[in-house]
Amino acid sequence: NTISVIGLGYIGLPTAAVFASRKIKVVGVDVNQHAVDTINRGEIHIVEPDLDMVVHAAVTEGYLRATTIPEAADAFLIAVPTPFKECPAGTHPVGASPAGEPRHPEPDLSYIEAAARAIAPVLKPGNLVILESTSPVGATEKVADWLAEARPDLTFPQTHGEVSDIRIAHCPERVLPGHVLRELVQNDRVVGGMTAKCSEQACALYKSFVQGECVVTNARTAEMAKLTENSFRDVNIAFANELSMICDKLDINVWELIRLANRHPRVNILQPGPGVGGHCIAVDPWFIVSKTPEEARLIRTAREVNDSKPEWVINKVKLAVAEYLQENPDKTARDVTIACYGLAFKADIDDLRESPALAITQRIAAQHPGSVLAVEPNIKELPLTAGKNLSLETIANATERAVIAVLLVDHKLFKEGGVQKIAEKYVIDTRGLYNDLTHKNW
Numbered sequence: 001n002t003i004s005v006i007g008l009g010y011i012g013l014p015t016a017a018v019f020a021s022r023k024i025k026v027v028g029v030d031v032n033q034h035a036v037d038t039i040n041r042g043e044i045h046i047v048e049p050d051l052d053m054v055v056h057a058a059v060t061e062g063y064l065r066a067t068t069i070p071e072a073a074d075a076f077l078i079a080v081p082t083p084f085k086e087c088p089a090g091t092h093p094v095g096a097s098p099a100g101e102p103r104h105p106e107p108d109l110s111y112i113e114a115a116a117r118a119i120a121p122v123l124k125p126g127n128l129v130i131l132e133s134t135s136p137v138g139a140t141e142k143v144a145d146w147l148a149e150a151r152p153d154l155t156f157p158q159t160h161g162e163v164s165d166i167r168i169a170h171c172p173e174r175v176l177p178g179h180v181l182r183e184l185v186q187n188d189r190v191v192g193g194m195t196a197k198c199s200e201q202a203c204a205l206y207k208s209f210v211q212g213e214c215v216v217t218n219a220r221t222a223e224m225a226k227l228t229e230n231s232f233r234d235v236n237i238a239f240a241n242e243l244s245m246i247c248d249k250l251d252i253n254v255w256e257l258i259r260l261a262n263r264h265p266r267v268n269i270l271q272p273g274p275g276v277g278g279h280c281i282a283v284d285p286w287f288i289v290s291k292t293p294e295e296a297r298l299i300r301t302a303r304e305v306n307d308s309k310p311e312w313v314i315n316k317v318k319l320a321v322a323e324y325l326q327e328n329p330d331k332t333a334r335d336v337t338i339a340c341y342g343l344a345f346k347a348d349i350d351d352l353r354e355s356p357a358l359a360i361t362q363r364i365a366a367q368h369p370g371s372v373l374a375v376e377p378n379i380k381e382l383p384l385t386a387g388k389n390l391s392l393e394t395i396a397n398a399t400e401r402a403v404i405a406v407l408l409v410d411h412k413l414f415k416e417g418g419v420q421k422i423a424e425k426y427v428i429d430t431r432g433l434y435n436d437l438t439h440k441n442w
């Protein structure tokens, strides 16, 4: 048996490596020649704990190989990105609703379509095609249509049901970045076949490494299940973020409030933050909104609440600068040094992509005439887009120099006392790190 994994990114590469570690021959396909070359050397081009070891072993033992051109295989797994399309200026990614004309980002299926068209020429009767990419409802049926269009000589489930030559299923990935290798194996897997046999065959494939349960449903439900999971989290984080803004107005410590409310046996409120980052939770809910804009009102509003939080935090920083200047009339804004603690999109990772903490820090640096010190113990240098007055500092240096502290990520290092020394400063605490009830908490 040979498996072909199309797309060797954060999901495709670990999946390919785990199959290969079970001594199944895997051919990985990616349009990025650099990624292909790196993998063929037994190295990796992304950051994920332990992945380097697994890929290195799989390549050296001859079970994993990468290429830019699809080859014949028994099963094809599509794991390419599904971003949303750029929207008209001012509407992306917040999905602002100009009067009477609600707008929202639209999913971009072009990578999936390109992957389907790329494998079509090498498909053979008996093949299984699995879409793993997070997709709007109906995408798996579209994959089937694109394949059928490219291969009129073969039969597909949408027209031939169980007797078709090709089996197609949607099996969304649900792994948490930073724990991918463990979650790939241990999580339950939703398997949504276009027919019962499609599901059966897909289950058999995943059973080669999945220790969790493979739960069978149809393709549309599987698509919606993945979107629902991330929307559930987004809506719940929006609730926490909204509470933090309400409490700020009412002069209540939101962290204490949530701790108290969570003592109720049926209440479990998540934590507020500077906004929602990452590549999934801030994207997937839009896939539901774009299909059913009139019904998905709560999901849309949650997205808007979470996307508005960075701006709210920036405003709090401006207010703190103004307050400081009022209390120190001999100073000008140029003299005010601001420290931003954390740049990653969440705690204890080095991933800066789609990070509200990074966006906030960059915006502050662009607008503030004084120095802005970024503290991010998990990286060695700032991204190229950083402004002139922005520098990467150690906790000690930043704490020493800054008069305003913006706490953006709850890294373990910060929690373990690193930021306790900033007691006398103006603190904008977006993560409840600085938990002194006598201090202002934002």
Ligand code: SAJ
Pocket (backbone or CB within 6 Å): 134, 173, 174, 175, 176, 177, 229, 230, 233, 237, 270, 271, 272, 273, 274, 275, 276, 277, 278, 279, 280, 281, 345, 346, 347
């Ligand atoms: N966040 C908060 N408050 C919280 C929890 C999270 O502000 O109480 C923020 C984080 O700081 C971060 C963002 O939300 O900016 C997302 O972080 P996350 O840890 O909730 O999720 P991701 O994006 O790393 O991974 C999610 C996971 N989905 C769910 O937990 C429902 C993961 O299982 C999915 O596989 C992944 O999305 C994906 O690929 O879709």
